[in-house]
Amino acid sequence: MVTVLKLGGSVITDKDRPETLDGEALAAAADAIAAALADGAVDDLVVVHGGGSFGHHHADEHGVTTDTGSRDAGEVMAVHGAVKTLNRFVLSRLHDRDVPALPVHPLSAASRDADAALSMPTDQVATMLDEGFVPVLHGDGVVHAGEGVTVVSGDELVTHLARRLAADRVGLCSTVPGVLDADGDVIPEIRAFEDAADALGASDSTDVTGGMAAKVRELLALGAPSYVFGPDALADFLAGDDVGTRIE
């Protein structure tokens, strides 16, 4: 059973300080992952983490977004180097807990065509799962026809991987406890965009890599249940429970 888990960049880093880890939050997430693998609650697990204050800082500085690129190798390496550093922290915390995590860097594997469509073959990820490893991907630069190198977000990687690997469950662990309604309460289930359209309308423009509304549309289009939840619910998600907002 394939599970794709996104650890939000804002969960594992300190958003307000460039290239600063939230070591406690990352350790707690690594504990939950290690425990779920050790007791067999999860078997085939793919982890994707955002770039957090490592990636965004450099991407903002050089004006690189998901559709505006750079052809300056120094700028690309600033973004790529920073997210690789964050990836090394994530891998190291997982290795400390005997999770056989291996890095998969999207800049090495993915590309966008002139219409910005993402292409990333996933045989390497599927073979890592079959061989008992936990592939760990991350928001990164991606070479983009006609644009140089643009950004690929962790969320985009999650839906791409979930589709290509025919994932059974998808989890988005972020700093909010779920998709919130107009009163700020968690919507327990979304089966159609209309279920949450009122609440989501306003958040469409809050995130450069696509707001919650776009995220919900993407997740509704997957063939698997997805969950949006906060860090406190990670262990329960990995145990197979319904947590936060279920989207299917």
Add this chain to the structure above:
Amino acid sequence: MVTVLKLGGSVITDKDRPETLDGEALAAAADAIAAALADGAVDDLVVVHGGGSFGHHHADEHGVTTDTGSRDAGEVMAVHGAVKTLNRFVLSRLHDRDVPALPVHPLSAASRDADAALSMPTDQVATMLDEGFVPVLHGDGVVHAGEGVTVVSGDELVTHLARRLAADRVGLCSTVPGVLDADGDVIPEIRAFEDAADALGASDSTDVTGGMAAKVRELLALGAPSYVFGPDALADFLAGDDVGTRIE
């Protein structure tokens, strides 16, 4: 015109000392590459470097070869981390000379099936070339169905890339000045394996990742001229000259 250039691990590292760069040799190679790109002698260039004393040291220590793998993430990371360190040195020397080099790590992009056949999609490499970058790959670990992670050599990557990118010229810069005959002289041209069979017979078993004989067979099977030459001939190779041994 696509050129695939291999920088042998024994050229750019000190073979006898673990994880030791041959800084002078690497600087000279980076100079030749930067000059050839600056004067337009070469346009689309893919660089592949071996693991040298960075990769082999750790691979030997853990008994990891091209067909015997490891499922220990710590062992895999020892090999992968070491060749990434070497790759950072290579990239940095190229960046110092304004070569827009970007890393492509094979562990992130490639896999082997149960018959050990290498699969590595190359859209990302082709798009990097189209966008004016110089992709830099390297000998690395590669996930391998039924084996965990095995080794992929720089030479194997070169023939794979040359075939998939329909390369126009292939260069293997190693510590020998060419394919040598029984008297130790460079064979200027090999058009059929028989041209060099006598000289190559003996070297079949000298390299764990395939001796010179296997290399020549692979290169003969490509649709492009390949050259085996020493570091002193790199600038001439990049200028378009026939150097060392021409294999076609």
